[in-house]
Amino acid sequence: MRHFAIALMLCGILTGMAQTTVRLDLERTVELATDSSLTADRYRSVFHEARYAWLSWMAGRKLQLELSTTPLNFEQLMTQRYVSDTDNDEYRQQKRLLSSASVQAQQVMEPWGGSFYASTGLAYLGNYGDFTQHQFAVTPVRVGYRQELLGYNPYRWNRQTEPMRLTVAQQQMNYSVEQTAAEAVKRFFLLAVTQEQLKMAQEQIQSCDTILAIGNRRFRIASISKAELDILTLQRSLAATTLKSAQLSHQQAVRSLAVWLGMDEQTRLELMIPSVLPSLEVTASDAIAHASRNNPNYLSMQLKELEARRDAEQLKRKKGLNASIDASIGLNQVAERFDHAFRSPLVQNQVMVSLTVPIVDHGKKRNAWLAAQSKAETAAHQREEQRRDTELDVMQTVAEVDQRQSMVADAHRSLQIAEDAYTAMLQRFIRGQANVNDLSLAQQYWQTARVDHVKALQDFWNSYFHLRLLTLYDYLKREPIRH
Template sequence: MRYIILFILYSICTGQLIAQDSLRLTLDEAVALARAQSPQAVAARHQYRAAYWNWRTFKANYLPSLSFNSYSSLNRSISPVTLPDGSDSFLHRNQLLNEGTLTINQNIAPLGGSIFLETGLQRLDLFTDKRRSFKSTPVVLGYSQNLFGYNRLKWDKKIEPTRYAQAKKSYLETLELVAAMTANKFFALATAQSKLQSANYNYAAADTLFRYAKGRYDIGTITENEMLQLEINHLTEQSNRLNAAMEVDNAIQELRSFLGIRDNVEMVAVIGNELPVFIVPVAEALHFAWQNSPDIEWYALQQLQSESSVAQAKASRGLKADLYMQVGLTQTATALNNAYRSPMDQQLVSLGIRIPLVDWGVGKGRVEVARSNLEKTKTEIAQARTDFEANVIKLVKQFNLQANKVAIAQKTSVRAARRNEVAYRLYLLGKSTLLDLNASIAEKDSSQRAYISEMHNYWNLYYALRSITGYDFQMNSPISVSEQEL
C-alpha cells in the first residue's frame, strides 16, 4: 500500500514537472522518494533480505530433512584378488551396481549430533556369470555425534537470533538515516536557493541604487567615493548572483542523484514553516533506545561470538571422540520380493578417540587468547554502552531545545528583512549611510541562512532520534515495517 501511495505521489510530482518545468518537493515528499527508490534504501533492503534468508536457513537446520541419494557404478576391469589358499590371482570383473537411499535426518541441538532414519535398496548385476542379486535395508536407525567437541548447533541457536534481530533493527535505522541524509541534501538545496533569491534581490537593489547614485553624483549631492562604493556593490552582487546560481545547480544534481531520479530535471525545495513540535522525555527515549537500537543487539552479538570462540578453543585442546551408531534390518536375495522377507538384524557402533599428548601449550595458548579477547570485548562493550546512553541523553536535550531555536531564528530573519527595507528607504531619502545599508543587507542574508540552518538542525535531530530509538514520538508508536513489504 505504501508503494502505491509513493507511486501516486511520484506521478503527481511528474505531472507537476510537465506543467512547471520543475519538480517541487517538500521535505516529506523527498524523504518518501528516498526511502522508496534511493540507492542507499534499495541496498539496505537487499541487505536485509540476505539476512532474512540466512535466518530461514538457520531455522531449517533444526527441522527434519528428507533426502534421496542414488549411486551407480559400472566396473569392467581386471583386478587382483586373494584366493582362499592365500595366493593372489587376477579376476575379470564385469558388473553393474545400482543403489538408492531415502533418508530422514534430524539435528539434535542440545547434544550437537544428528539422528537419522533411512531405507535403501541395492542391485548388483554380474554380467560374466549372468547373475543378479538384491540387498535391502528396510529400516535403519542411526546416530552420530562428536563427543566433547564444539557444539555449533547450540551456539548458533544463541547467536543467529541475535544476528537476525540486529539486521532487522539495522534496516529500520538505515531508513531513518536515509531520511536524515535526504534532509541534508534537501536543505543544501534550500540554502542555495535562499542564497540565489537573496543575490537576485540584492542585485536588483544594488542596480537601482547605482543608477540612482549616478544622478545624484552628476548634481554633486554624493561624493565620488560613495559613487565608487555603490558601483563596487553592484559588481559584487553580479558575481554573487552567478555563484549562487552555480551552487543551486550543484545542489540539484546531488539531491537528484541521491533520490535516484535519472531524468535531468530542475528541482525546487519547498520549505514549510510548520514543525511537529513535541517534547521527548529522556527516560522514555532511553527505554526505547535500549529496546530498539541495533547497536544494543550488536553488542550482544559481539559478546556471544567471543564466548563461542572461547568454547571452541576449549573443545579443540582436549579429548576428542566421534561416536557413530546404527541399528536396523537387512536382507539379500536373488529376487526383489525375497530381499524383503525375514530381514536380519544389523548393528554398527564405532567410536574414534583422539588424545593430544604433547602440543607444547598450543591448545592452552588458544584458550588464553580467546579469553583475553572476550574480556577485551566486554570492556569495549561496557564503554560503548555508557557512551550510547550519554549520546541518547544529549540528543534528546538538543531536540527538545531545537524548536525554540527555530522560532527565534525565524523571528530574527523576519526582523532583519524588515530592517533592510527600512535602511534601503532611509538611504534613498538621504537619512542613512551606505555603511548602515550594507550592514542591514549582511544581517538579512545571514539571518535567513541561520533560519534555514536551524530548520536543517531540527530535522537532523528529528530523524537521528527516530533512528536511535526506533520510535516515533510524534505518533507515539514504534517504527516498523512488515516483511511482506520487503
C-alpha cells in the first residue's frame, strides 16, 4: 500500500511537470498572437515579398551595368571553298576561334519614357587552316538612346503605382495581423466564458454538498419534507453533470486558444479577465479619419483604379499609329594586331525609326480600349462604394463600442445585486427562513448574472478590436497600429 501511494505521488508530479500552467491577461494574449503565431508570421512573409519587389523596382531605376563575355568559342568544321586553280568548289577543313567581351550601361529616363545606353567591347577572331587570319575588333565607346514615341510612358505610371503598392502591402500586413489579434480576443473570451462556467460548476457542487448536508439535518428534525430533500439530491446530481460538461467545454477552449497562440496543446491556461474597462472617448469623425489613413481598403481600391486608368491609357496610345526611335553613335576599328585596333577609329552611326500602322483589325484595338475604359469607370465606382461601406461600418462600430461600455456597467451592477441577494438567501435558508425554491432561484439569478457579466465584457472587447481593425489605430496608446 505504501509503494502504491508513492507511485501515485510520482504520477501526480510528472503530470504537473508535463502540463505547464500559463496565466494570461488580454494584453499578453494579443501580444502573443501578433508576435509569435504562425498566422501572423505568414502575413509578414507576404509583406516581405512585396517589399523585395519594391526594392527591385527601385534598383531598376538606377544605372545598370552588365558584363557580357564569351571567353572561348572554338569551331572545327568542313567548309566549301572555291579554288581558282581548278575552277571548282572543294571542301576544306577550317578551324575558328572566337572570344569577346563587352560592358553595357543603361539608364532609364522616367520623364520621357526612354532609356540611354552605352557600351564598350572587344572581340578576337582567328581562322586556322588553308585560310589563316587573325583579327581584333574594338568598340571603344558607343552611346545611344531608344524610346517609344506617341505617348505612353510606363515609367511615369510606375512612379505612381509602385510606392502605392508597397504602402498597400504594409497596410494589408497590419490589417491581417490585427485580424489575428481580433481572433485571439474572440478565443480569449470564449475561454473566459467556459472558465467562469467551470468555476461556477465547481462552486455549485460544493454548494450542493453543503446544502444537501443541511437539508438532511433539517429532514431528520422534520423541518423540510421528503420532496424538498429529493429536490436537493436532484440538484446535486444535475450539478455533477453540469460540471462534466463544463470541464469538456473548458478543455476545448483551452486547446483552441493555446494552438492559436503557438503553444503546446497540453498547456494549461488560466485567464485573468479584465474587470475594469479603459476610458475611451472615440468620435465617429476621428475614427473615419484614422480609417482613411490606415485601412488598406481605401488605398488598394485607389491603386486598382489607377492601374485600370494606366491600362486604358496604354491601349488608347497603341490603338493607332505606333512609332519608336533608336539612335546611337560610336567608334570602332578592326586590325590584325591588338594595338593597331585602337588607331584611327571609325565613326559608327545608326538611326532607326520604326512605324506600325493598323490597316484592318475590325475594331479589335478600339474595343479593347473601350473595355479598359469601362474597367476604369467600374474601379472608380467600386472605390466609392468601398469608402461608403467602410465609413458606415466605422460609424456603427463606434456607436456599438459606446453602447457596450454602458452595458458592461449595467451587467456589473446586476452581478453585485445578484451576488448580495444569493448570499442573503443562503443565510436565510441556513436559518430555516427560506425554502429550497427560493434558494435555487437566487442561485440561478447569481449564476446568470456572472455569465452575463463576462459576456458583456466579451462583446465590448470584440467591438473594440473590430474598431481597431477597421481604423488600424490603438485608442488606448493613441497611435497607429504597426506590426
